[in-house]
Amino acid sequence: MAVASAFAVEDMRNRSAAQGKQLFALFDPNALIAAIARSGDRDAFDQLFDYFAPRVKALLMRGGASAELAEEIAQETLLSVWRKAVMFDPAKASASTWIATIARNRRIDIARRETRSRLSQVYEILDEEAPQQPDEAIAGAERDARVRAAMTGLSADQYRVVQLAFVEGFTHQDVAKHLAIPLGTVKSRLRLALSHLRGKLEDLR
Amino acid sequence: MSVVHRASDETLAAFAAGGLDEGLAVVVAAHIELDRESRRRLQEFQAIQGAFLDSIEPVAMTRRPQVPAEQRPLADNLLVTSRPAESGMPDALRPYTLGPWRRIGLRIAMRRVEVPGAEARVFMLRAGPGIALPPHKHTGFEWTTILAGAYEHQYGRYAAGDFDEADAEHDHTPSVDPVEGCTCLVAMTGKVLLQGWLGRVLQPLVRF
Numbered sequence: 001m002a003v004a005s006a007f008a009v010e011d012m013r014n015r016s017a018a019q020g021k022q023l024f025a026l027f028d029p030n031a032l033i034a035a036i037a038r039s040g041d042r043d044a045f046d047q048l049f050d051y052f053a054p055r056v057k058a059l060l061m062r063g064g065a066s067a068e069l070a071e072e073i074a075q076e077t078l079l080s081v082w083r084k085a086v087m088f089d090p091a092k093a094s095a096s097t098w099i100a101t102i103a104r105n106r107r108i109d110i111a112r113r114e115t116r117s118r119l120s121q122v123y124e125i126l127d128e129e130a131p132q133q134p135d136e137a138i139a140g141a142e143r144d145a146r147v148r149a150a151m152t153g154l155s156a157d158q159y160r161v162v163q164l165a166f167v168e169g170f171t172h173q174d175v176a177k178h179l180a181i182p183l184g185t186v187k188s189r190l191r192l193a194l195s196h197l198r199g200k201l202e203d204l205r
Numbered sequence: 206m207s208v209v210h211r212a213s214d215e216t217l218a219a220f221a222a223g224g225l226d227e228g229l230a231v232v233v234a235a236h237i238e239l240d241r242e243s244r245r246r247l248q249e250f251q252a253i254q255g256a257f258l259d260s261i262e263p264v265a266m267t268r269r270p271q272v273p274a275e276q277r278p279l280a281d282n283l284l285v286t287s288r289p290a291e292s293g294m295p296d297a298l299r300p301y302t303l304g305p306w307r308r309i310g311l312r313i314a315m316r317r318v319e320v321p322g323a324e325a326r327v328f329m330l331r332a333g334p335g336i337a338l339p340p341h342k343h344t345g346f347e348w349t350t351i352l353a354g355a356y357e358h359q360y361g362r363y364a365a366g367d368f369d370e371a372d373a374e375h376d377h378t379p380s381v382d383p384v385e386g387c388t389c390l391v392a393m394t395g396k397v398l399l400q401g402w403l404g405r406v407l408q409p410l411v412r413f
Contacts, residue, residue: 165219166250
């Protein structure tokens with residue numbers, strides 16, 4: 001009996017060690033960014049690159065960029081992640097949100113480089129200065145997780161208008177034209193989608 | 206600061222996505238600096254972008270760049286290399302060259318903000334207490350962030366931090382707060398038709 005339970009304990013130890021290993025092996029972007037910030041970990045960079053660069057590229061191509069341009073912006077985005085890793089604050093936003101905003105800024109830099117645009121600096125200034133209220137410290141990561149979860153509750157039609165308005169930056173008029181649907185339909189879909197998302201965030205405010 | 210008039214969801218979504226004309230974007234940024242609620246909405250909209258990034262079907266990259274050997278991730282080269290903000294000026298203006306304040310009438314002055322590549326013309330306007338700004342109509346947008354003081358027109362009272370998002374539909378005659386005066390940051394697109402004596406003075410100066 002004593003022997004059996006010793007085995008059982010041993011078995012449980014093994015299992016939890018295996019689970020621990022598995023958890024450790026799961027993709028954890030926050031830990032990878034922290035490793036880059038701490039010690040310039042190139043292996044961590046490669047892992048982040050392999051996950052995020054193809055997604056940034058896909059997002060930009062969805063927005064109408066050529067494969068070549070999307071690839072260039074995705075590369076620049078991940079190199080910015082390397083350089084800025086120390087600035088990442090997992091309490092303020094999830095890694096995906098942070099990287100999406102960097103991708104937006106690099107896209108602006110590259111699309112508007114002919115005109116000496118400083119717009120990405122404006123976004124960076126806003127980001128640096130975001131006041132950290134004590135009650136907002138945890139809310140950033142929580143907010144991002146909830147938004148991600150809430151997005152799966154949108155209908156396909158709502159998802160599409162949200163993408164055009166929030167990721168591509170289309171005006172409502174342009175969304176209507178692009179999808180060949182009435183302006184009123186665009187507005188009502190967006191209103192419903194936003195109220196769905198905001199409903200999920202209500203108690204965080 | 207109790208902000209009453211905020212940027213619409215449409216405007217803030219376009220700002221979050223990086224789709225706004227740079228001149229208009231600067232005025233929206235100044236508003237976000239002054240209003241916690243708008244900043245919070247911006248962060249939510251950016252979270253939506255993050256969610257899209259997570260859920261999208263990846264497209265393979267053709268190569269992975271080498272991080273330059275000497276390049277260490279450091280913070281010290283990241284600070285925005287623009288001059289510090291003048292007091293009372295939005296930080297969003299730090300990257301831009303500002304012209305001198307120029308008197309354009311009795312107790313009214315303007316200052317150009319050079320935004321290269323922008324379609325909108327951007328300027329600051331400072332008006333003494335009780336002044337009536339010129340009545341005007343638009344063919345494009347006139348977006349304003351109030352930096353100090355207040356003005357009032359038929360759509361309400363706009364005080365520090367408020368955002369006035371006027372388009373071609375609007376035809377307004379702002380009157381400046383009788384005690385505090387008003388300083389604001391304005392971006393305009395399209396043609397603006399100014400009326401009255403002040404309009405005639407202002408017209409050539411702001412290149413309408």
